[in-house]
């Protein structure tokens with residue numbers, strides 16, 4: 001006998017008291033029947049009408065939007081962006097919260113993940129509980145930091161207009177202007193052009209150079225448009241068959257500046273989005289590791305070589321750095337960017353495959369900056385066996401970080417300090433830098 005399909009609750013409304021913030025840009029509430037709701041567009045302590053956007057009867061949890069605020073938090077503000085709100089642009093999560101409150105919420109998420117997945121209190125992690133804004137982001141009330149140097153616009157197939165995706169949807173919210181886009185992106189005027197035939201248009205404005213780039217992803221069979229923007233740009237396209245990024249005109253990379261060096265970043269390669277992020281993270285990592293001349297270091301998930309370059313500068317001619325990165329083009333860029341260092345080597349491949357093959361049994365320092373999924377148990381176990389005197393873990397997902405910190409503890413490492421940065425204002429994203437050392441040393 002086939003099970004009855006469960007009744008969808010989408011569109012149902014519940015009046016609820018909103019509880020604590022949860023990882024992902026929403027808060028937790030419960031219906032009178034005890035079903036858990038993840039509610040967006042609200043804040044802890046509010047009383048709201050929550051309308052279900054996903055979920056069915058008996059589901060472990062429902063997703064919902066606060067469509068009416070019955071009792072508002074003192075941290076609530078009118079969202080400065082006209083495209084924010086239930087069912088609208090999915091790019092930002094906390095437009096309706098004061099900047100200080102956004103950072104407090106992010107701090108609560110990090111603390112909760114540390115407690116739940118690593119069994120650590122903030123004190124045990126050497127963290128004062130604060131979330132630091134990036135330099136220059138402490139703006140007078142009402143001003144929104146314009147930090148997004150890379151914006152992926154989706155194109156409405158019917159109108160050819162560029163916009164941003166709605167939350168957990170393929171639908172496009174057409175916009176005139178994204179408030180958090182960096183000036184170098186806004187001044188291209190992407191939103192004012194017709195992009196018919198394109199599925200998406202990514203705009204990049206480099207930091208420390210005038211390089212601007214757009215990356216076009218055409219729909220199957222569509223011809224590329226002639227790109228005429230308000231500022232000169234290089235143009236790339238994503239190949240329909242191979243998914244690779246190909247040059248249309250101009251340089252196939254942008255030049256970014258960080259820590260006093262210029263880094264070439266080819267299309268599709270990773271670079272931090274906030275203009276101050278690369279410098280902020282290099283400073284936090286170097287202050288935590290305190291590299292000494294002549295030491296041997298690893299830079300794992302090294303991208304185009306940001307931390308490898310910073311380490312090489314500080315380790316001197318006797319020191320050595322090995323970087324590992326899976327992206328082929330990023331590896332070419334890293335080798336180019338660090339060509340003036342004889343003792344920097346960059347290996348291409350997945351860390352979990354390449355690291356064991358290197359035969360390295362001892363290092364002094366490690367930086368790891370994995371993607372959102374984190375490094376995982378095997379890689380952490382391997383790293384824990386190399387005897388590093390300090391390890392810097394740069395993390396864009398506090399849940400993966402907390403899980404991996406648990407593995408490091410099993411491997412004999414303790415967290416010496418943790419610093420948390422708001423490098424993605426208005427969104428729920430947060431960046432952490434944990435510095436680890438052998439537990440025996442700290443105990």
Ligand SMILES: C[S@@+](CC[C@H](N)C(=O)[O-])C[C@H]1O[C@@H](n2cnc3c(N)ncnc32)[C@H](O)[C@@H]1O
Pocket residue numbers: 269270271272300301302303304305306307324325326327330349350351352369370371
């Ligand atoms: C968060 S980025 C960090 C890049 C660099 N550290 C920086 O700050 O510019 C993560 C990088 O890891 C690479 N990557 C993802 N999975 C990987 C894996 N399993 N092994 C090696 N590199 C990986 C991605 O291509 C990306 O360049």
